Amino acid sequence: MNSNPPILIVGLGTVSSLGSDTESLLKHLHSGETPAHTMDRSNGWHRARGARLAALLRGPESAWRPSGIAMRRFSRPSRFAVAAAARALPGRAAAHDPVAHDPDLGVSMATMFGPSLFTQSIMDQTLDHGPSAVSPTLFTECVANAAAAQVSLVMRARGPNFTLLAREAGPACAVIQAMDLLRRGRATRMLAGVAEEITPFLHSRLDRFGALARPASGRAEKARPFGRRRNGVLAAEGATVLLMESAASRPSGGMPPLAAVIGGRMAFDPTSTRSGWGQGIETLGKALTGLLEQCHLSPDSIDLIVSGAGGSHHGDLLEARILRHVWRRSPLPPILAPKAMTGEFGGAFLAAAVLAAAGLYRGTPTQDFEPDPELGLAPCLDPPLDPPRRTLITAPASGGPYGWLILERPAP
Amino acid sequence: MTAEPAIPIVVSGLGCVSTWGVGTESLWQGLLSPRPGITGLSRFDSRGYAAKIAGECRETLESLRHRAGGDGDASRADLFALCAAREAVAQAGLDGRLSSLNVGVYFGGSTAGLAEGEGHYASVRSSRRGHSSIRVLSSHPVSSPGEVVARIFGATGPVITVSSACASGTLALGLALEALRSGEVDVAFAGGSDSLTRTTFGGFNALQAVDTRPCRPFRADRAGLSLGEGGAVLVLERQESVEARGGQSLARLLGAGNAADAHHMTAPHPEGEGALIAMQDCLRDARSEAEDVDFVNAHGTGTLLNDQAEFKALRKLFPDRTRSIPVVATKASIGHLLGSAGVIEAVVTVLCLQHQRLHPVPRGGPVDPEASGDLVQERGGRRLELRTGLSLSLGFGGSNAAALFSLPSFP
Known part of the structure; x- marks a missing residue:
């Protein structure tokens, strides 16, 4: 077998249209339901016969936002990521009695598009009112590493912090990087995952590239992996964060691992x-x-x-x-x-x-x-x-x- | 940390594009000359911005395309990356040899094709039709420059882009180093490429982080950063591979380290704690001590808080050499290249080692006694016996990264 010490996944936090806990996600997966929503197409950016649906996080944020964490100025990817991280590693995100900084807790997050809405808003401010109208708050949260940074801030994680881009393979890349850092002893725990938001503009561009599933020949708009009638993917937003530990440095009595x-x-x-x-x-x-x-x-x-x-x-x-x-x-x-x-x-x-x-x-x-x-x-x-x-x-x-x-x- | 001896990883090729055009020789000569690299912004209308200057690459798109090759959809940042990669591969003597090797590409970046995306968005928004030049967006992803390089050079190993703000390039160097040490790849391109955009210009203006004059890192009267653009690539290999084919090692990459501040989204930790941990991590990784470091290529943006925090970290790392450790700040000459800054500064660090000379940090004015070591100010730079150089990068979100280079023969 592999001589490297096993790296264990001991926590999982997820926030998506399929739910904000694993039970809800499993329920949807086992039933085959996809809670997709109609995307706002009112700006006229979409193709007439293009994609209409996306798996979005709609409804009140209180349904998935962890209590006690202020996220007032966060972009949506940052909100998703922090919510998922707080579920993956409960107990470090309490605002009232902050825990000490942990130099051995790292973060490895993937994104493909970054905080699209804030970037778009900066462009709108520039085009509508000139550069002097740009909001500094939007700018600080429009960087691709906003989600990883906010996770490190909320979880007081001072270990390695990476935001990695490898398109749709980004989440796997983030997990591999976390595994590597744990194996090298550079961190004892890593929060690894992905956060993404889908905006109407992004959705319309993906559709125009022909990437998204669309209604065709009387069939419903649906992602059909490996299916004969497949014609694109379903765009989805949300975040998943895994808590990973090296078996070699694992404290006794820790959470039972989901997988290695x-x-x-x-x-x-x-x-x-x-x-x-x-x-x-x-x-x-x-x-x-x-x-x-x-x-x-x-x-x-x-x-x-x-x-x-x-x-x-x-x-x-x-x-x-x-x-x-x-x-x-x-x-x-x-x-x-x-x-x-x-x-x-x-x-x-x-x-x-x-x-x-x-x-x-x-x-x-x-x-x-x-x-x-x-x-x-x-x-x-x-x-x-x-x-x-x-x-x-x-x-x-x-x-x-x-x-x-x-x-x-x-x-x- | 592993117990076994570190496998020597060397730089076998360098390439770059900067405010002084294409090529490392242009960059080096520009750094040494009194000619200003940060001048009037011409890429877009500067009205409304506090700062109207930048370290802008004046090469036309046609000229870059001619040098770079690549497809017609390449963004300016893609072309910077391709030009830099071609120069680095040629210097490494790997032209025509890469197809038999497992090549990985590790890039750092912040904006990539955002400038082209801004134009697309403006046109879509004004026409409300939504079908304006969709192809231009194919170069929009921050991962695009690295992927373009991978396609042109036939890379089949990992192709990963780090986007951890201004520490991205140095973090990418660390990924490349590990991939070579572990044997995952035979050749690693560590690079970065970013172009000037209205979004970043507007954003840093909004943060009041830009200086209306060219930036003055570590000076008492510093008032902010100056943005720049360009790209850089270092070809990294195991030393034994370079020697086996009779190639030349330009420098060794001894180690890399990183850490987060976990303090504030934009401000550095006031005591430079994350930066200090990153440098200590780098030295551990390099199996080196602080006294082995001969000079520092600082992040040195010229903002009040950055330079102060950075110097506090340096003071803790070099308690006995607080005032004597030589410091250069390349951003004073070429501007701040954001995500790719760490890579072009790594190129400069290697050039300093090669030439046994530290480039000057331009512009006079008193050095801030609270924020600098021995800032290199001499006209034409300073000749010194140099064995190692530490390059440091700090970024939004509290990202900190460091890389230590040495002469190929070190220790």
């Missing part, structure tokens, strides 16, 4: 276009095989694949071809594709994947799935799956990046 991260790898497909998908099956397959070998695993020792396929026509095709390439000598294990429910970007996928690896999310019954014969694989349609021993989480991304994580369920 035993390996992770990032790679790049240089045949990709700027915002599209490439043909790098061999390159990416070699990288995934290398990860398995590094963890002293063979493909048939993976019990479950939680795929990051989101419903993109070309993206899912590339993902399927890579998986078939790596599993060409052995049957593919069951595959889950939870982005049908979680959507893309918002972090709920990371939570769903960890819960699947922990044996808590065991698949979604699906009645109307149409497999795509070109892909040669399909997600599991007939749950519940047996709890896996080892799970591969894939993180495909448009524009070239790709990530993988291997998680192991602790022995009962």
